[in-house]
Amino acid sequence: MGHLFSIKTLRLSNNRFVGELPSQLKNCTKLTLFDLGENNLSCSIPEWLGASLPNLGILILRGNQFYRSIPPQLCHLTRIQILDLSMNNISGTIPKCLNNLIALTQKGNSSPTIQHSYMTQQGEIFYGGVYEEEASLTWKGLRSKYKSTLGLVKSIDLSSNKLTGEIPSEITDLVGLVSLNLSRNQLTGQIPPRIGMLKELDSLDLSRNQINGRIPNSLSRIDRIGYLDLSKNNLSGKIPIGTQLQSFGPSSYGGNPLLCGLPLLRTCTEEEKGPKQTVLVNQDDKDGLISQGFYISMGLGFAVGFWGVFGTFLFNRSCRYTYFNFWTCFTDWLYVNAEIIRQRMPNTR
Numbered sequence: 001m002g003h004l005f006s007i008k009t010l011r012l013s014n015n016r017f018v019g020e021l022p023s024q025l026k027n028c029t030k031l032t033l034f035d036l037g038e039n040n041l042s043c044s045i046p047e048w049l050g051a052s053l054p055n056l057g058i059l060i061l062r063g064n065q066f067y068r069s070i071p072p073q074l075c076h077l078t079r080i081q082i083l084d085l086s087m088n089n090i091s092g093t094i095p096k097c098l099n100n101l102i103a104l105t106q107k108g109n110s111s112p113t114i115q116h117s118y119m120t121q122q123g124e125i126f127y128g129g130v131y132e133e134e135a136s137l138t139w140k141g142l143r144s145k146y147k148s149t150l151g152l153v154k155s156i157d158l159s160s161n162k163l164t165g166e167i168p169s170e171i172t173d174l175v176g177l178v179s180l181n182l183s184r185n186q187l188t189g190q191i192p193p194r195i196g197m198l199k200e201l202d203s204l205d206l207s208r209n210q211i212n213g214r215i216p217n218s219l220s221r222i223d224r225i226g227y228l229d230l231s232k233n234n235l236s237g238k239i240p241i242g243t244q245l246q247s248f249g250p251s252s253y254g255g256n257p258l259l260c261g262l263p264l265l266r267t268c269t270e271e272e273k274g275p276k277q278t279v280l281v282n283q284d285d286k287d288g289l290i291s292q293g294f295y296i297s298m299g300l301g302f303a304v305g306f307w308g309v310f311g312t313f314l315f316n317r318s319c320r321y322t323y324f325n326f327w328t329c330f331t332d333w334l335y336v337n338a339e340i341i342r343q344r345m346p347n348t349r
Contacts, residue, residue: 006030013037026052033133037062044068050076058082058135070095078102086159093165099173107176107200109151140203140227155179172197179203196221203227210234220245231255238268
């Protein structure tokens with residue numbers, strides 16, 4: 001199989017393969033889709049997957065027994081759109097270099113499908129055609145097949161492993177992500193404050209970890225999110241106010257005893273409410289937000305300006321006389337010039 005130098009798609013899912021991945025596969029440098037899902041492979045994820053297969057756009061290792069940490073070489077897959085390492089025994093932390101996955105840092109795609117052209121020969125006759133890729137993915141908790149819209153899917157699924165540590169802030173640079181699933185791990189720390197940068201997200205699942213702290217206000221700025229699960233963590237404080245966040249049911253936030261606010265029934269104390277949330281006023285602004293400090297500064301500016309002028313007239317007699325004398329002289333000058341102009345106008349009667 002390592003001699004199939006021109007192969008672009010390799011699907012070996014749903015078999016009973018065991019052992020390790022043969023290193024000869026690194027010779028298949030034109031691979032764009034590599035699916036080994038639902039087997040019994042047991043080894044660490046080979047470094048050559050990232051070092052020797054630069055054209056990979058879809059890598060599915062779901063449902064095996066891969067162990068040890070995610071090799072940083074996977075960050076060399078600059079064309080990757082779908083990375084599915086879910087349901088394995090992978091440990092360690094999430095690599096901070098994920099922001100090197102250039103295809104995921106770009107929004108949208110030029111084509112909804114992923115196509116390959118091919119040529120076959122029968123006797124002396126050559127036939128050509130176009131082949132459309134398809135892949136089976138877990139989306140919003142359901143397994144589905146994608147073909148006609150596969151090119152639009154940009155997803156990372158690291159769920160159901162043994163990952164530890166914090167969610168790296170670098171993951172918020174992947175602004176093209178449509179789905180992010182880090183559920184059922186042992187992740188700690190807080191949700192990255194810049195999570196709101198992932199405005200293309202349609203599905204976010206961080207459930208069943210040990211994530212603590214408050215839910216970032218920026219999460220309420222993801223307008224397209226249609227599936228959210230933050231349940232069974234150690235989150236605390238008030239759920240940020242936002243049209244999307246309050247549209248989800250209590251189950252999206254359940255299992256966080258210190259969380260409060262709608263849609264949960266538990267009301268927040270003054271301490272739990274924390275600092276005032278910024279107010280969303282205009283999505284056409286640079287960041288869509290005007291903070292409370294803006295209004296305070298505007299009010300102070302008006303007060304200082306008003307009293308700077310009015311107070312001068314009120315407490316300084318000479319300034320007050322000079323000001324009103326100026327306006328008296330000015331109005332007299334206007335009246336005199338208006339009369340002169342009227343007298344010079346020809347009699348039209």
